[in-house]
Amino acid sequence: MQARQKDSLLVASVKDSLGAAVITFALACVMIGLRVDVASGRGAELFLEHRWLAVAVAVLVVFAGRLAMNIFFWKREDPPSLNLSGLMPKGGLGAGSSNIIKYGLLGLAVVLPFVLMFWLGARGSRQYIDLAILVLTYVMLGWGLNIVVGLAGLLDLGYVAFYAVGAYSYALLAHYFGFSFWLCLPLAGILAAFWGIILGFPVLRLRGDYLAIVTLAFGEIIRVVLLNWYQFTGGPDGLSGIPRPSFFGLEFTRGEGGFASFFGLDYSSIHRIIFLYYLIFAMALFTNFVTMRLRRMPIGRAWEALREDEIACRALGINTTNTKLTAFALGAMFAGFAGSFFATRQGFISPESFTFLESAIILAIVVLGGLGSQIGVVIAAIVMIGGFEFFREFEEYRMLVFGMIMVVIMVWKPRGLISSRTPSVALSRNAKGISADLVQEGHG
Amino acid sequence: MDYFLQQLINGVTLGSIYGLIAIGYTMVYGIIGMINFAHGDIFMVGSFVALILIVALGITAATPVLLLILALALVLVVAMALTAVWGWTVERIAYRPLRGSFRLAPLITAIGASIALQNFVQVSQGAKNKPLQPLFSGSFQLTDGGADGSGFIVNLSYIQILIVVTTVILMGGFTYLINNTNLGRSQRACEQDRKMASLLGVNVDRTISLTFVMGASLASVAGLMFLLYYGVVDFYIGFLAGVKAFTAAVLGGIGSLPGAMLGGLLIGLIETFWSGYFSVEYKDVAAFSILAIVLIFMPEGLLGQPEVEKV
Numbered sequence: 001m002q003a004r005q006k007d008s009l010l011v012a013s014v015k016d017s018l019g020a021a022v023i024t025f026a027l028a029c030v031m032i033g034l035r036v037d038v039a040s041g042r043g044a045e046l047f048l049e050h051r052w053l054a055v056a057v058a059v060l061v062v063f064a065g066r067l068a069m070n071i072f073f074w075k076r077e078d079p080p081s082l083n084l085s086g087l088m089p090k091g092g093l094g095a096g097s098s099n100i101i102k103y104g105l106l107g108l109a110v111v112l113p114f115v116l117m118f119w120l121g122a123r124g125s126r127q128y129i130d131l132a133i134l135v136l137t138y139v140m141l142g143w144g145l146n147i148v149v150g151l152a153g154l155l156d157l158g159y160v161a162f163y164a165v166g167a168y169s170y171a172l173l174a175h176y177f178g179f180s181f182w183l184c185l186p187l188a189g190i191l192a193a194f195w196g197i198i199l200g201f202p203v204l205r206l207r208g209d210y211l212a213i214v215t216l217a218f219g220e221i222i223r224v225v226l227l228n229w230y231q232f233t234g235g236p237d238g239l240s241g242i243p244r245p246s247f248f249g250l251e252f253t254r255g256e257g258g259f260a261s262f263f264g265l266d267y268s269s270i271h272r273i274i275f276l277y278y279l280i281f282a283m284a285l286f287t288n289f290v291t292m293r294l295r296r297m298p299i300g301r302a303w304e305a306l307r308e309d310e311i312a313c314r315a316l317g318i319n320t321t322n323t324k325l326t327a328f329a330l331g332a333m334f335a336g337f338a339g340s341f342f343a344t345r346q347g348f349i350s351p352e353s354f355t356f357l358e359s360a361i362i363l364a365i366v367v368l369g370g371l372g373s374q375i376g377v378v379i380a381a382i383v384m385i386g387g388f389e390f391f392r393e394f395e396e397y398r399m400l401v402f403g404m405i406m407v408v409i410m411v412w413k414p415r416g417l418i419s420s421r422t423p424s425v426a427l428s429r430n431a432k433g434i435s436a437d438l439v440q441e442g443h444g
Numbered sequence: 445m446d447y448f449l450q451q452l453i454n455g456v457t458l459g460s461i462y463g464l465i466a467i468g469y470t471m472v473y474g475i476i477g478m479i480n481f482a483h484g485d486i487f488m489v490g491s492f493v494a495l496i497l498i499v500a501l502g503i504t505a506a507t508p509v510l511l512l513i514l515a516l517a518l519v520l521v522v523a524m525a526l527t528a529v530w531g532w533t534v535e536r537i538a539y540r541p542l543r544g545s546f547r548l549a550p551l552i553t554a555i556g557a558s559i560a561l562q563n564f565v566q567v568s569q570g571a572k573n574k575p576l577q578p579l580f581s582g583s584f585q586l587t588d589g590g591a592d593g594s595g596f597i598v599n600l601s602y603i604q605i606l607i608v609v610t611t612v613i614l615m616g617g618f619t620y621l622i623n624n625t626n627l628g629r630s631q632r633a634c635e636q637d638r639k640m641a642s643l644l645g646v647n648v649d650r651t652i653s654l655t656f657v658m659g660a661s662l663a664s665v666a667g668l669m670f671l672l673y674y675g676v677v678d679f680y681i682g683f684l685a686g687v688k689a690f691t692a693a694v695l696g697g698i699g700s701l702p703g704a705m706l707g708g709l710l711i712g713l714i715e716t717f718w719s720g721y722f723s724v725e726y727k728d729v730a731a732f733s734i735l736a737i738v739l740i741f742m743p744e745g746l747l748g749q750p751e752v753e754k755v
Contacts, residue, residue: 026529031489032568034496038575046499046574155548157555202740209479209551210739213690217732220687228725356683360555367552400563406556411541414549 013070021063028055102375109136109281113274122270129273133280133345135385137338140284142365142377144334147291149363150372151300152327153307154204155212157359158219161199162192162332164226164354166339171239171349172232181245181344185337192336193329200328204321219359226351238350245344247275276345283341287334288374294330303327307372357399364402368409370416446596449586451720452713457604457673459712460611464666465689466696466704467618468531468659474635474699475655476543481554482534483663484686485561488679490527490664491671492565494519495574498671505579512579520610520668524661531660532653534561540649558682565679575676580606607669614665615705618658622701631655635699684728688715691735697748706746 035049112132116125141163148156169188173179179187203214226233233239244252250259252272259275260267294300302323305313314320343349365384369376384402391398465487472480497519503512538553583601622628633641634651642648670685671677688711696707711731718730738745 023529023533026526027533030493030496030526034500035569036496036499036574037570038572046576048499155551203736206739206743212551213479214736214739217735221729221732224729360559396567400560400567403556403560403563407538407553407560410549410553410556414542414545
């Protein structure tokens with residue numbers, strides 16, 4: 001009896017795996033098996049390259065993998081409870097471990113450039129500090145977007161538009177009026193927030209996924225305008241020669257009056273890099289500080305309430321339009337700050353830096369880190385941006401893997417990989433307070 | 445006037461392509477209420493499958509006409525079938541496990557699936573543009589350019605006729621499918637109330653899968669048309685075409701099939717007239733602005749029904 005049941009389970013597993021293999025063959029036979037390419041030299045003729053071995057490998061891998069999963073996990077009488085979420089601390093990171101990680105990362109971030117300098121010397125450490133600056137830029141962008149997506153629950157697919165507004169505001173103001181970085185930084189933030197209000201005002205009445213598409217459209221509009229308004233923005237050539245920031249009026253130049261000579265140091269180009277590092281570090285911390293403070297204010301509470309249940313919010317007399325608008329504008333403002341930092345760091349900007357992909361990466365950082373969680377954004381940014389740099393050699397494949405990971409993680413842990421943020425205030429358990437999206441997920 | 449006529453012809457052709465893609469968006473939105481962000485990339489995969497099949501069968505402009513049409517019909521059928529498998533797989537992997545999850549989750553997997561598909565094609569087929577020599581080059585001349593030959597010559601090419609005719613036939617068949625068959629009936633039932641439909645014996649998961657399959661096969665038709673009309677494809681065409689087709693679906697009223705077709709035609713016309721009379725560079729801005737304006741002032745679209753908000 002038992003043996004027969006086992007047999008039928010085995011047969012079912014094989015059948016299921018065969019089905020998966022057939023589907024893989026259908027997917028792969030044309031798209032992998034044949035590669036269409038343009039013949040060089042013979043005009044624009046197309047020819048085919050055959051790669052049937054790759055198809056066979058793909059089909060076999062899927063068959064074997066599926067069969068193994070079937071036999072060992074899915075189709076057993078006593079399926080082992082593969083509760084991967086058990087590996088994570090319950091309810092995200094607990095307060096204790098979260099604090100350790102938080103202060104550990106903070107301490108590390110404070111001393112990082114000097115540790116690297118001592119360890120690798122000025123020349124060797126430069127690329128790592130550059131990478132750290134990049135990661136911090138994304139942390140700041142992630143925190144900014146976290147206000148919009150994580151706290152207020154508005155899906156913004158065009159966040160990079162505000163980043164672009166910030167970068168171009170600084171570049172254009174410096175180009176046409178010769179304004180300095182420190183004057184432009186607040187201006188860029190204000191301009192980006194202003195754009196956020198202009199764009200947000202009409203569209204924030206829309207429901208979640210419509211909002212996503214409209215923000216996506218606005219992101220593209222801004223990019224297309226930057227690309228085509230040649231006289232003003234330089235079009236695809238971009239703007240170059242964007243001035244560098246100064247340290248309280250001290251330029252990072254060689255010779256008299258520069259930063260190095262003022263402090264009696266030997267001139268080194270690494271000074272500027274380290275300065276940029278601390279600049280973005282301070283800006284990111286400022287973003288975090290503002291967010292944390294706002295979260296305790298009525299407006300922050302309103303954001304979280306809005307994320308949980310918009311209709312209830314309206315019933316309670318919260319002005320949802322204004323609440324959404326502040327979240328949108330604040331998120332845009334931080335993107336504007338980050339944008340002008342980006343412009344001053346690169347010294348050159350072009351519309352190519354502000355594609356939809358960039359929005360998707362920032363969104364992925366926020367979502368995978370856990371919507372609304374500040375520490376989650378940091379860890380996700382380190383892993384993701386660090387991973388991108390680490391796998392730089394596999395240029396072609398890394399975006400493919402990125403897309404797949406986004407799907408897999410979302411399917412596996414829809415509430416974010418690292419931790420999730422529950423509302424700052426909620427009814428106690430005794431009062432049967434269950435957050436609305438847990439109910440939607442079926443836990444309630 | 446002649447110029448206007450030419451733009452009208454071009455606009456209707458382009459609009460047919462958008463309409464075919466838009467149907468996929470509108471059906472999926474109608475049935476599970478999510479934006480299938482990867483649909484534009486399914487369209488792109490469809491056009492690649494068609495291109496590879498055309499090259500594999502050795503179809504060129506030199507092929508005799510009858511054989512050419514038969515071969516293209518074969519390409520169309522095979523491409524529809526294979527692209528449908530892609531659509532089905534995306535639904536199975538990225539959307540089905542998240543049914544009943546919170547609202548943003550499937551949208552985010554959809555973005556992931558879209559990025560993965562684009563880069564998969566880039567890896568497997570290369571990043572270069574793939575130009576296809578035109579298969580049909582003939583056209584009807586509707587005007588002769590005036591007595592002194594200075595007027596505008598209006599061309600109605602065979603390929604444009606082919607595109608519009610195929611679209612009309614497919615739309616007819618598809619409307620029949622939705623209105624008169626069991627599949628269409630269960631699909632409409634799921635659209636109205638998924639839970640009730642499942643209680644009445646409709647296999648909801650299967651119906652949703654079939655919706656994706658139908659959407660993907662129509663997108664692959666659009667992919668073939670796009671390939672024949674423009675003669676060039678690359679791995680990035682899905683993004684713009686997808687957003688515009690979504691705009692078309694929203695403009696026509698999301699969830700409504702005739703609306704999708706109407707919206708597609710309108711977007712095609714607006715885009716062609718905009719490039720014809722204003723500026724080519726800003727044609728995408730025109731399409732996107734329409735999307736925003738429609739959503740703000742008329743969220744239910746031209747033929748859609750206003751949505752009732754339920755607690």
